[in-house]
Amino acid sequence: MSAILEAVNLRAAYGDRPVLFGIDLRVPERGIVALLGANGAGKTTTLRALLAEVRTWGDVRYQGESIAGKSTQDLVRMGMVMVPEGRGTFTDFTVEENLLLGAYSRRDKDGIRRDIERMYGYFPVLGQRRKQRAGSMSGGEQQMLAIARALMSRPKLLLLDEPSLGLAPLIVQEIFGILTTINREEGVSMLLVEQDAVRALKVATYAYLLETGRVALEGTADQLAASDDVRRAYLGY
Amino acid sequence: MTEFIQLVLAGTANGCIYGLLALALVLIYRSTHIINFGQGEMAMFSTYICWSFLNAGMGYWVAVPLTLILAFAAGIAVQRILIRPVQNAPELTIVIVTLGLYLFFNSLALWIYSGVPKPFPLPTGIRQASWQVGDIFIIPYHLFIFAVLITLMAVLYVLFQRTKLGLGLRAAAAQPASSRLVGINVNWMLALGWGIAAAAGALAGILSAPVVQLEPNFMATILIFSFASATLGGFDSPPGAVVGGIAIGNIVALGGRYIEFIGTQLDIVLALVVIVAVLLIRPAGLFGRQVVQRV
Numbered sequence: 001m002s003a004i005l006e007a008v009n010l011r012a013a014y015g016d017r018p019v020l021f022g023i024d025l026r027v028p029e030r031g032i033v034a035l036l037g038a039n040g041a042g043k044t045t046t047l048r049a050l051l052a053e054v055r056t057w058g059d060v061r062y063q064g065e066s067i068a069g070k071s072t073q074d075l076v077r078m079g080m081v082m083v084p085e086g087r088g089t090f091t092d093f094t095v096e097e098n099l100l101l102g103a104y105s106r107r108d109k110d111g112i113r114r115d116i117e118r119m120y121g122y123f124p125v126l127g128q129r130r131k132q133r134a135g136s137m138s139g140g141e142q143q144m145l146a147i148a149r150a151l152m153s154r155p156k157l158l159l160l161d162e163p164s165l166g167l168a169p170l171i172v173q174e175i176f177g178i179l180t181t182i183n184r185e186e187g188v189s190m191l192l193v194e195q196d197a198v199r200a201l202k203v204a205t206y207a208y209l210l211e212t213g214r215v216a217l218e219g220t221a222d223q224l225a226a227s228d229d230v231r232r233a234y235l236g237y
Numbered sequence: 238m239t240e241f242i243q244l245v246l247a248g249t250a251n252g253c254i255y256g257l258l259a260l261a262l263v264l265i266y267r268s269t270h271i272i273n274f275g276q277g278e279m280a281m282f283s284t285y286i287c288w289s290f291l292n293a294g295m296g297y298w299v300a301v302p303l304t305l306i307l308a309f310a311a312g313i314a315v316q317r318i319l320i321r322p323v324q325n326a327p328e329l330t331i332v333i334v335t336l337g338l339y340l341f342f343n344s345l346a347l348w349i350y351s352g353v354p355k356p357f358p359l360p361t362g363i364r365q366a367s368w369q370v371g372d373i374f375i376i377p378y379h380l381f382i383f384a385v386l387i388t389l390m391a392v393l394y395v396l397f398q399r400t401k402l403g404l405g406l407r408a409a410a411a412q413p414a415s416s417r418l419v420g421i422n423v424n425w426m427l428a429l430g431w432g433i434a435a436a437a438g439a440l441a442g443i444l445s446a447p448v449v450q451l452e453p454n455f456m457a458t459i460l461i462f463s464f465a466s467a468t469l470g471g472f473d474s475p476p477g478a479v480v481g482g483i484a485i486g487n488i489v490a491l492g493g494r495y496i497e498f499i500g501t502q503l504d505i506v507l508a509l510v511v512i513v514a515v516l517l518i519r520p521a522g523l524f525g526r527q528v529v530q531r532v
């Protein structure tokens with residue numbers, strides 16, 4: 001299958017401190033790929049590097065084209081959108097304003113309105129709270145809002161940073177259910193950073209394991225789930 | 238009682254001008270957490286530009302909009318050329334840059350226009366003579382200032398609350414990192430904020446020039462009153478800045494008359510008293526959001 005995203009020898013640094021040391025990574029068109037690793041392995045940095053949020057070197061191709069020199073804003077317009085660690089909620093804005101902000105790179109007013117209603121369909125709780133201040137919502141609701149906000153831009157590739165962090169199992173299940181639906185029905189590709197490796201490997205087809213800024217292991221989700229390394233280090237059994 | 242009403246009318250008119258300049262300070266503070274000490278001098282210089290247009294024979298209603306457009310562009314330029322490079326520098330650096338703006342525009346005005354005060358006309362169509370209603374004299378220009386302020390507030394309200402650009406401006410000011418992730422050009426939004434602030438400041442200068450005299454230091458006192466206004470209203474609240482301005486205008490007008498030792502020479506002291514009082518009692522100001530620290 002052709003790749004929507006292909007990174008070769010991706011390196012990144014904060015100031016002059018290198019954090020990624022040459023990562024090769026591929027997300028197939030319409031695929032879900034998991035990015036696993038311990039705290040500080042460089043998962044978030046990888047996503048930020050792909051979106052040009054940190055100093056980056058290497059060759060990244062998105063939809064077959066090199067994206068060297070593109071700004072975050074350009075990439076968002078091209079459909080590469082992050083659901084950030086910590087959710088990036090616009091806390092002093094209403095739920096609905098958050099969704100409108102998600103669609104900031106679009107111009108089709110009618111389409112935006114329709115998509116807002118569509119998001120309320122996926123996440124009914126957001127519909128009930130549309131006029132509420134987003135910062136006053138629970139963690140789970142804010143995570144749903146973060147995903148809905150990203151979807152409002154009509155992304156082709158979602159970069160998800162630990163969507164399950166700090167949420168109750170039932171909510172996590174709901175969120176992952178919606179993510180797989182969106183992947184299947186709308187063909188949105190996903191690069192999924194997760195601590196919860198079991199769950200990530202259930203929805204992903206392929207996975208990478210990062211260790212201190214390098215790919216330590218990669219393979220199909222089944223291969224990684226069966227790997228002793230992954231089991232011992234990250235699954236805990 | 239008549240005198241009291243008379244003082245309130247004059248105080249409110251002055252307060253509108255403080256409010257306008259305070260609005261400029263707040264628009265910039267809210268988005269960049271910088272207090273632009275050069276705001277008053279940028280306004281002063283814009284007023285001189287307007288004076289030059291008028292002096293060259295241009296009509297008031299052409300010269301003023303043209304000046305505001307130029308001030309808007311200059312505000313953007315100042316942000317992009319001078320502020321952006323130091324945006325992430327320590328606060329002291331930024332303070333020094335804005336003080337540099339103060340000195341630059343002050344000396345430039347002195348050099349080009351000299352220190353000799355220039356007469357600045359009332360808007361064409363606004364008459365000098367006051368109306369008498371009972372015992373009270375109403376100065377048409379005071380009503381004009383008030384009307385301009387209300388109009389500007391309405392325009393800004395629609396811009397910030399009802400347009401997509403306004404949503405982007407507010408988002409970029411409140412949460413720049415998240416704004417980048419939804420594709421907002423944050424740097425441009427901050428620059429536009431400076432442009433709007435510079436235009437609001439220029440309007441404050443132009444409106445006050447016919448009342449006080451146009452000379453290179455004429456905005457200095459007004460800037461102090463504006464600091465007091467913004468502090469009172471809350472440095473992150475544009476409506477607060479305007480309400481604060483009107484309150485300060487009245488405090489100064491009434492205090493100068495009814496508190497014996499203040500008079501017109503010590504009115505700056507009143508502004509400082511307000512600043513200190515607000516910082517002690519309610520640091521976020523009347524309309525500002527109290528920052529709750531998580532511990």
Ligand SMILES: Nc1ncnc2c1ncn2[C@@H]1O[C@H](COP(=O)(O)OP(=O)(O)OP(=O)(O)O)[C@@H](O)[C@H]1O
Binds near residue numbers: 045
């Ligand atoms: N803004 C920053 N400035 C400097 N160093 C940073 C910054 N952000 C992250 N780092 C460093 O980069 C390394 C990788 O961090 P990163 O956030 O990518 O890890 P992660 O895999 O996402 O971890 P976690 O699971 O805890 O989120 C860490 O050593 C971290 O200390």
Ligand SMILES: [Mg+2]
Binds near residue numbers: 043044045085161
């Ligand atoms: Mg992380």
